[in-house]
Amino acid sequence: MDLLIYLATKAVIFIIFLIALNSLMLGKMNLWAIGNIVYFSLGSFITGFVSNNWGINDNRLYLLFLIVPVAVSIVSLIFFYASRVFKQDFFLFFSLFFIELNFVANKMVAGSSGYSHIIRPSGIQSDLSLLVFSVILLIICIVWINNFDKSRVNKLHSVMRDSEILAFSWGININKSQIPLFIASAILSGLMGVMFAFCTYGADPKLFTTNNMIILFALLILGGIDSIQGAVVAGLIFVFFTYSLESALSSTFQIHAPKITQIVFGILLIVIPFIMPKGLFGKRNFQ
Amino acid sequence: MNKKYLFGIIIVLLVGVIAVSVFNRKKENNLVVGSLLPLSGQYGAYGTMAQRGQLLALDEIKSKYNDSIKIAFFDTEYLKDVALSRLMEAKNNNVKYFVEIFGSDQVEHCLDYAYNNNLFVFSGVDTKPDLVEKGKGNFACIMPSDADATREIFLWMEEQNMKNVAILYVNDDWGEGLLSSALYNLSNSSLNLVGQFDINRNQQSFTSTVSKIKEKNPDALCVFIYPDDGGRFIKEASRQNLKAELYATENFTGNDMIKTAQSLAEGVKLIIPATSGNNPVNKQLVEKYMEKYKEEPTIFALKGYDAVLVLYDVLQKAKNIASEDYTIDDVKNVIRDNYHFYGATGDIGFNEKGEFIPTKYERMVYTIKDKEIQLVPVK
Amino acid sequence: MIYEILKLGFFYGCFIGMVSIGFALIYNILHIVDFAHTDRLIVSGYVFVSALTFTNHFAAVILAVAAGVIFAFLSEWLIYRQVRKYNPKLLLLTTFGLSIVIQNVLAIIFSDSLKEYPFVEQTVLQSNLYIRELLIFPVLLIISLLLYYWLKKTKSGLSIRASISNLERAKTLGVPINKIYIIVFVFSGIIAGLGGVYLSMGYGLTPYSGFKIMIFAFSACLIAGLNNVYGSVIIGIIIGISLSVFEMLFNALSAELFTLLGLITILFIKPHGIFGEKLRII
Numbered sequence: 001m002d003l004l005i006y007l008a009t010k011a012v013i014f015i016i017f018l019i020a021l022n023s024l025m026l027g028k029m030n031l032w033a034i035g036n037i038v039y040f041s042l043g044s045f046i047t048g049f050v051s052n053n054w055g056i057n058d059n060r061l062y063l064l065f066l067i068v069p070v071a072v073s074i075v076s077l078i079f080f081y082a083s084r085v086f087k088q089d090f091f092l093f094f095s096l097f098f099i100e101l102n103f104v105a106n107k108m109v110a111g112s113s114g115y116s117h118i119i120r121p122s123g124i125q126s127d128l129s130l131l132v133f134s135v136i137l138l139i140i141c142i143v144w145i146n147n148f149d150k151s152r153v154n155k156l157h158s159v160m161r162d163s164e165i166l167a168f169s170w171g172i173n174i175n176k177s178q179i180p181l182f183i184a185s186a187i188l189s190g191l192m193g194v195m196f197a198f199c200t201y202g203a204d205p206k207l208f209t210t211n212n213m214i215i216l217f218a219l220l221i222l223g224g225i226d227s228i229q230g231a232v233v234a235g236l237i238f239v240f241f242t243y244s245l246e247s248a249l250s251s252t253f254q255i256h257a258p259k260i261t262q263i264v265f266g267i268l269l270i271v272i273p274f275i276m277p278k279g280l281f282g283k284r285n286f287q
Numbered sequence: 288m289n290k291k292y293l294f295g296i297i298i299v300l301l302v303g304v305i306a307v308s309v310f311n312r313k314k315e316n317n318l319v320v321g322s323l324l325p326l327s328g329q330y331g332a333y334g335t336m337a338q339r340g341q342l343l344a345l346d347e348i349k350s351k352y353n354d355s356i357k358i359a360f361f362d363t364e365y366l367k368d369v370a371l372s373r374l375m376e377a378k379n380n381n382v383k384y385f386v387e388i389f390g391s392d393q394v395e396h397c398l399d400y401a402y403n404n405n406l407f408v409f410s411g412v413d414t415k416p417d418l419v420e421k422g423k424g425n426f427a428c429i430m431p432s433d434a435d436a437t438r439e440i441f442l443w444m445e446e447q448n449m450k451n452v453a454i455l456y457v458n459d460d461w462g463e464g465l466l467s468s469a470l471y472n473l474s475n476s477s478l479n480l481v482g483q484f485d486i487n488r489n490q491q492s493f494t495s496t497v498s499k500i501k502e503k504n505p506d507a508l509c510v511f512i513y514p515d516d517g518g519r520f521i522k523e524a525s526r527q528n529l530k531a532e533l534y535a536t537e538n539f540t541g542n543d544m545i546k547t548a549q550s551l552a553e554g555v556k557l558i559i560p561a562t563s564g565n566n567p568v569n570k571q572l573v574e575k576y577m578e579k580y581k582e583e584p585t586i587f588a589l590k591g592y593d594a595v596l597v598l599y600d601v602l603q604k605a606k607n608i609a610s611e612d613y614t615i616d617d618v619k620n621v622i623r624d625n626y627h628f629y630g631a632t633g634d635i636g637f638n639e640k641g642e643f644i645p646t647k648y649e650r651m652v653y654t655i656k657d658k659e660i661q662l663v664p665v666k
Numbered sequence: 667m668i669y670e671i672l673k674l675g676f677f678y679g680c681f682i683g684m685v686s687i688g689f690a691l692i693y694n695i696l697h698i699v700d701f702a703h704t705d706r707l708i709v710s711g712y713v714f715v716s717a718l719t720f721t722n723h724f725a726a727v728i729l730a731v732a733a734g735v736i737f738a739f740l741s742e743w744l745i746y747r748q749v750r751k752y753n754p755k756l757l758l759l760t761t762f763g764l765s766i767v768i769q770n771v772l773a774i775i776f777s778d779s780l781k782e783y784p785f786v787e788q789t790v791l792q793s794n795l796y797i798r799e800l801l802i803f804p805v806l807l808i809i810s811l812l813l814y815y816w817l818k819k820t821k822s823g824l825s826i827r828a829s830i831s832n833l834e835r836a837k838t839l840g841v842p843i844n845k846i847y848i849i850v851f852v853f854s855g856i857i858a859g860l861g862g863v864y865l866s867m868g869y870g871l872t873p874y875s876g877f878k879i880m881i882f883a884f885s886a887c888l889i890a891g892l893n894n895v896y897g898s899v900i901i902g903i904i905i906g907i908s909l910s911v912f913e914m915l916f917n918a919l920s921a922e923l924f925t926l927l928g929l930i931t932i933l934f935i936k937p938h939g940i941f942g943e944k945l946r947i948i
Binding site: 329331332485490492494495498519522546551 | 780910
């Protein structure tokens with residue numbers, strides 16, 4: 001049972017992360033923001049740093065929910081201004097740089113195996129309470145995104161996404177308008193990084209790699225652009241289906257189970273354009 | 288199809304998949320112990336070596352005692368997070384005893400969960416010095432710690448009149464662990480540290496590394512890297528004419544280093560836990576291993592073999608004392624009660640705290656004998 | 667020591683430069699980053715090392731290059747062309763998918779451990795250089811010159827330049843676009859083959875080593891300016907030297923960090939590249 005709760009908590013965390021990526025970056029701004037994994041890892045590593053290096057293992061850890069948003073906001077602003085001229089495939093490649101830089105920096109700061117023994121603050125010490133907390137965050141996130149989708153600001157972003165020239169001709173400052181969404185997506189990702197560190201009791205640089213992010217991205221495409229259901233399906237598949245597939249394959253292909261799982265996702269990436277260019281629940285085609 | 292229904296169907300399917308894979312396990316009547324090894328990834332080769340030793344031990348138990356104990360293998364991919372989830376999965380399947388969680392950082396990450404869930408973890412290969420303490424009695428190991436190994440190396444260097452020492456280490460948990468033990472022991476020796484240099488696992492070029500070491504001109508170099516990386520390091524060191532004497536631990540044995548460096552490995556010094564000599568268990572295991580796998584067993588295989596036999600023996604002794612309902616406390620008591628076992632790696636014993644009593648080390652050197660590079664004891 | 671470091675960096679940079687030619691060509695034609703290009707290089711490397719168990723070096727090189735060409739041809743003909751027909755915008759993800767599949771298939775067949783060149787390399791005469799180091803720069807020069815001659819002086823080269831300049835117009839003028847794609851991929855396959863041989867001899871192979879090479883090689887293209895194939899060679903050499911110098915000053919991990927920081931800084935200052943024209947809104 002504790003395994004199920006553990007996996008469920010991870011799934012909820014990834015769902016929120018993917019909602020931030022799908023509904024904000026990909027959906028509203030059409031940015032292939034695979035670099036969001038950097039904010040996720042920053043949240044985890046800041047948690048590990050505070051817990052291990054500063055020895056803070058009590059309720060002061062809740063301050064991370066303030067510290068991490070500030071930290072990732074600064075990083076996301078830097079990234080935004082650095083990447084503002086890049087779109088689509090260039091933006092994706094620039095994001096790859098970012099992920100690689102983050103990976104190397106994490107290894108240098110935290111060591112090759114990262115941080116361990118992260119203690120949870122009281123209130124979320126048991127796995128079940130952490131799951132409940134995550135679900136509450138998920139509900140808040142979904143309500144907020146739904147409200148945002150119905151708002152006027154969303155209409156503005158739709159115009160900017162569909163035609164930047166038209167938006168520009170209306171006098172809309174595109175860069176300025178995108179900054180709040182950039183930061184919001186980064187903050188959500190960073191907070192989920194904190195939750196992930198609490199869930200797994202550690203922060204390992206090897207988890208926040210390009211391969212994992214590309215698989216998440218592929219699952220998002222499968223789920224559908226700008227869709228909360230798509231993000232939910234992607235998160236569930238990433239955690240549960242991967243785990244189940246590896247467990248099932250382990251008995252037959254013991255040493256190859258993780259590789260076969262990766263091959264399945266790679267084939268998914270190749271085949272998606274053929275079978276469902278809009279994904280399962282997408283609001284529009286992938287551009 | 289209506290998207291809401293589709294969404295619902297997908298959720299149901301996923302839940303079904305989870306339920307089938309997580310909960311549908313055959314209940315085993317025999318004793319099942321868990322073994323969490325990296326069977327894939329950069330460290331997969333070492334996990335496989337340990338697995339081979341464990342499987343040979345299983346055959347031994349079956350033939351000697353006619354007991355069909357099983358080992359449930361789980362691939363941790365050398366990731367802490369995966370190791371923890373595999374431990375949870377094993378515990379879900381009523382596995383209470385573990386013969387290995389490979390990787391000091393991986394086992395350290397799992398110790399709190401093991402303690403809180405009354406699981407007992409045994410290890411043949413983990414070497415971080417404070418693991419037994421962190422395990423709070425639920426962890427025991429049979430490999431001498433990094434602290435013992437580095438102490439022995441520096442003792443040897445002092446006897447050989449070395450003055451300036453440099454340390455080359457791989458920047459992963461094993462290499463960094465050895466480094467911190469080495470730095471601690473170095474401070475208590477007469478040797479002078481001239482530099483410490485790190486490499487990445489599977490680093491492709493050693494030209495810069497060797498150049499930097501050469502610049503410091505050490506008399507002796509501690510080589511705390513894996514054998515496959517070590518082979519390429521030795522090649523480059525030979526090309527650049529690095530003069531320092533190389534000292535390594537038992538991790539450096541194995542075919543990988545010899546395959547790459549070949550005769551250039553001549554002169555490399557190793558300290559290994561005393562396993563050679565007139566140890567009939569060792570000789571028998573080496574024969575069986577070579578027959579099955581066509582190569583000599585490394586320390587990972589030897590320790591994997593011993594770990595299974597020791598754990599089995601301890602569990603049997605606990606069963607004898609406390610009958611079929613023996614608990615982990617009974618197992619802990621057996622280990623702490625002047626326990627000794629003679630395995631392929633020599634005498635295995637624990638003190639009253641459950642800490643492994645380190646065996647003597649043998650000093651070996653790679654020498655060319657009959658046109659082949661071989662490891663021979665130093666007289 | 668400085669000599670060793672600069673020498674190492676220069677030769678590694680030549681290798682990066684050579685790989686970046688393949689990226690630049692594919693990018694200019696298809697307007698996508700082909701993430702699988704370096705994985706095809708790794709495949710060629712494995713073919714080379716495996717072939718050495720039963721044949722001589724020359725034949726093994728031929729086999730490796732042939733493997734690179736065949737893989738490149740099959741990638742284009744079987745996968746990329748079909749995806750282009752359905753939805754060209756998803757081609758980037760397809761290249762990623764292909765890259766993941768190739769890496770993991772290689773890992774299953776050859777394992778994750780580093781696959782070494784099975785011989786001890788000998789230096790040539792008194793030069794203290796390995797034979798692959800002696801050859802990489804001339805090979806790079808020959809490739810660059812051949813490319814230059816081919817693009818400037820031949821009919822197919824003219825077709826390629828026309829396609830790069832304006833694909834739609836080239837199509838309407840009857841330029842055989844699919845043939846052009848095949849030719850470009852075959853050329854990139856040859857580069858991948860030669861690169862795989864160099865990498866396996868000097869550095870060893872793992873199924874996942876292609877990714878890091880891809881990062882540096884494509885960034886060489888970006889910084890040079892995507893329409894400047896020869897500029898990417900120069901930037902590739904500079905990247906190789908900077909990696910070596912930073913490794914000398916700090917360590918292997920820091921070398922990557924500082925090089926990546928440097929690349930990002932240059933892209934921040936000059937997003938259209940140092941030598942490139944402002945082709946389009948990036």
